[in-house]
Amino acid sequence: MPLTKRFTDxxxxxxxxSQGFRRALLREAVNCMLSGDVDTGxxxxxxxxxxxxxxxxxxxxxxxSPKALMRMxxxxxxxxxRNLFEIVAHLQKIDGTVLEVIERSAA
Numbered sequence: 001m002p003l004t005k006r007f008t009d010x011x012x013x014x015x016x017x018s019q020g021f022r023r024a025l026l027r028e029a030v031n032c033m034l035s036g037d038v039d040t041g042x043x044x045x046x047x048x049x050x051x052x053x054x055x056x057x058x059x060x061x062x063x064x065s066p067k068a069l070m071r072m073x074x075x076x077x078x079x080x081x082r083n084l085f086e087i088v089a090h091l092q093k094i095d096g097t098v099l100e101v102i103e104r105s106a107a
Contacts, residue, residue: 008047015051022052023097030088030099039075045087046073053094061090 014021025048033041049058049069059066069087072079079087092098 008050011047012051015048019095022048022095026088026091026095026097027099033084034101042073042077042079043075046070048091049073049087053091058087058090062086 015025025044029041029044029048031041032038032044049055053061055066055069058064059069062069064083071077072083088099
């Protein structure tokens with residue numbers, strides 16, 4: 001189901017306005033991927049990138065084609081772990097945050 005322009009505009013405005021929201025969305029994207037829901041994680045990360053740095057600037061920062069980055073996070077994209085971790089590390093650096101994995105016992 002395609003997102004309406006209104007929803008994407010709302011997300012983008014929230015990302016630009018609130019550092020807490022940015023960090024929560026980045027954390028949610030990574031948590032989705034770590035729990036095995038890679039498609040949702042890619043979709044959330046795509047929204048995060050669109051609402052913050054943008055694919056053109058991200059491509060310039062990483063020396064990669066913006067179109068290739070967009071394809072990686074599309075519904076049929078399959079980013080290599082190396083690329084995915086490089087992107088997440090760069091996004092953390094830009095935002096001034098560090099995500100950590102914390103071991104928890106399974107309930």
